[in-house]
Amino acid sequence: MSRPEVSQQQPGRASGVWFGVDVGSVRVGVARSDPRGVLAVPVATLRRDPRLGADLDELSALLTEHEAVGVVIGLPRTLAGRAGPAVREARLYGQALAARIAPRPVVYVDERLTTVLAQRNLNSSGVRGRAKRSVVDQAAAVEILQSFLDGSTQQHPE
Numbered sequence: 001m002s003r004p005e006v007s008q009q010q011p012g013r014a015s016g017v018w019f020g021v022d023v024g025s026v027r028v029g030v031a032r033s034d035p036r037g038v039l040a041v042p043v044a045t046l047r048r049d050p051r052l053g054a055d056l057d058e059l060s061a062l063l064t065e066h067e068a069v070g071v072v073i074g075l076p077r078t079l080a081g082r083a084g085p086a087v088r089e090a091r092l093y094g095q096a097l098a099a100r101i102a103p104r105p106v107v108y109v110d111e112r113l114t115t116v117l118a119q120r121n122l123n124s125s126g127v128r129g130r131a132k133r134s135v136v137d138q139a140a141a142v143e144i145l146q147s148f149l150d151g152s153t154q155q156h157p158e
Contacts (some may be wrong), residue, residue, distance in 0.1 A: 014105070016069035020145025021059070021097075022111070022137050023073060023090045024048065028055050031138025031145045032066055040145035042138035053096065060100045070104050071097065074111025074144040081110075081128070111144050 015037055028046040033039060043062060046055040063071065067132035073094045076086040091108065098106040 014069040017066050018068075018145060018149065019043075019063060019071045020141040020148065021071060021073045021093075022140035022144055023093045024041050024137060025089070027137045028059070029139070029141035030062065031141035032068065033145060033149055034101055035070065037149055039144045040149060042135065042142050045135070045137045056096055059097060063101055063104065068104065071086060071106045072145055072148045073097075073106060073108050074140070076111055107148070109144060109148050111140070117138050136145060
């Protein structure tokens, strides 16, 4: 893999396809950007597999398939900005993913309320019930990634 260029949008951010990940206890929402790193689109919802890591393998394969330059993982902080057990799980997931995809970076961003926003957007689009459940994680991943691409989220070090 060649060394990625630096984007003009955010100093230090590699240009190319970025992936956004919404880590849940049951499912993992996945989104990706266009090659210019401007627009986030949904990709998949993966079933979490903490025991064998099949979801991490699937995600790694998607990153390779789309020649991704990096991954953004949302940290579900509390409204007060505190890190709870869900943040710990997201960081552990990110560390396990980073070991599989090095040297591509894994970046963590604040994702407060992205699932709520995703649910509202799906509701306003008329998506309800079982159909909503199957795409809400992808929609949250889109929100996480799009806010990163737009430069409107606070990044957190590993």
